[in-house]
Amino acid sequence: MPCRKNLLSILVVAAIAGPPAFCRTAGASEPTVARVTFNGGHFEPAKLTVPANQPFQVRVTNTDRTAIEFESFDLHRERVVRPGETITVYMAPAAPGHYSFCDDFDHSVAEGAIEAR
Amino acid sequence: MAIVAAALMAIQAIRTPVRNSGATGELQAPPDVQAALRRACYQCHSQETNWPWYVQFAPLSWFVHGRVSAARRRLDFSAWRDYLYDPGTAARKLGAIDQMMHSGAMPPWYYRLLSARARITPAERAAIETWAIEGRAAALKAEPQ
Numbered sequence: 001m002p003c004r005k006n007l008l009s010i011l012v013v014a015a016i017a018g019p020p021a022f023c024r025t026a027g028a029s030e031p032t033v034a035r036v037t038f039n040g041g042h043f044e045p046a047k048l049t050v051p052a053n054q055p056f057q058v059r060v061t062n063t064d065r066t067a068i069e070f071e072s073f074d075l076h077r078e079r080v081v082r083p084g085e086t087i088t089v090y091m092a093p094a095a096p097g098h099y100s101f102c103d104d105f106d107h108s109v110a111e112g113a114i115e116a117r
Numbered sequence: 118m119a120i121v122a123a124a125l126m127a128i129q130a131i132r133t134p135v136r137n138s139g140a141t142g143e144l145q146a147p148p149d150v151q152a153a154l155r156r157a158c159y160q161c162h163s164q165e166t167n168w169p170w171y172v173q174f175a176p177l178s179w180f181v182h183g184r185v186s187a188a189r190r191r192l193d194f195s196a197w198r199d200y201l202y203d204p205g206t207a208a209r210k211l212g213a214i215d216q217m218m219h220s221g222a223m224p225p226w227y228y229r230l231l232s233a234r235a236r237i238t239p240a241e242r243a244a245i246e247t248w249a250i251e252g253r254a255a256a257l258k259a260e261p262q
Contacts, residue, residue: 076199078210079203079205089205091202092199092202
């Protein structure tokens with residue numbers, strides 16, 4: 001993963017040099033993109049299925065009127081999604097299993113889950 | 118007195134040791150920043166905790182276990198490599214570190230009282246903050262959107 005290494009080095013050298021060019025080359029095959037929309041106070045669909053042991057992306061669209069924080073403690077991801085915004089969350093290859101996500105701004109929102117298999 | 122002693126012994130049966138997963142996270146930072154974070158933050162925010170023997174006993178062990186679990190959920194330096202995989206997440210964690218350094222809320226006051234490790238000098242605080250601000254800017258640039 002040359003790009004990840006690149007970001008690692010960016011974070012080291014940022015203090016010394018200016019920001020070097022960043023690359024994110026697409027792999028041989030395009031990664032799976034799972035889509036989820038937040039609307040009316042809940043995630044739809046509430047369950048996403050992705051292939052295990054492969055990088056994937058979760059595209060989160062917030063069509064609600066308040067910002068959410070798409071958070072997966074299991075997968076170590078934390079991203080704010082403002083109203084009307086769509087973001088892409090990059091996920092490392094995950095072992096087969098069940099990984100939950102939530103709106104960390106509002107814990108009354110039902111949790112969603114990503115199943116890697 | 119005997120009742121208190123017996124109760125203290127009984128609750129030792131409820132073991133909640135702080136366990137480490139073995140992950141290291143390969144945090145990349147200038148040596149002074151790295152050293153300060155390891156000393157003052159890793160006891161709670163990593164899988165490389167190493168608590169002294171006297172906090173292995175209930176009820177203190179319950180408290181420590183609870184704090185470490187909460188801390189790791191928010192920020193786990195041992196997951197650093199994984200954070201960097203998603204630049205937006207890395208930016209968010211670095212932003213939170215900057216905020217905590219700025220406000221002085223971290224390390225928590227009770228830990229600063231208990232442990233000399235947690236006392237960070239103004240220079241260390243500034244170095245961590247600079248690293249976090251610059252790292253966050255780099256991560257935001259790396260976000261391909």
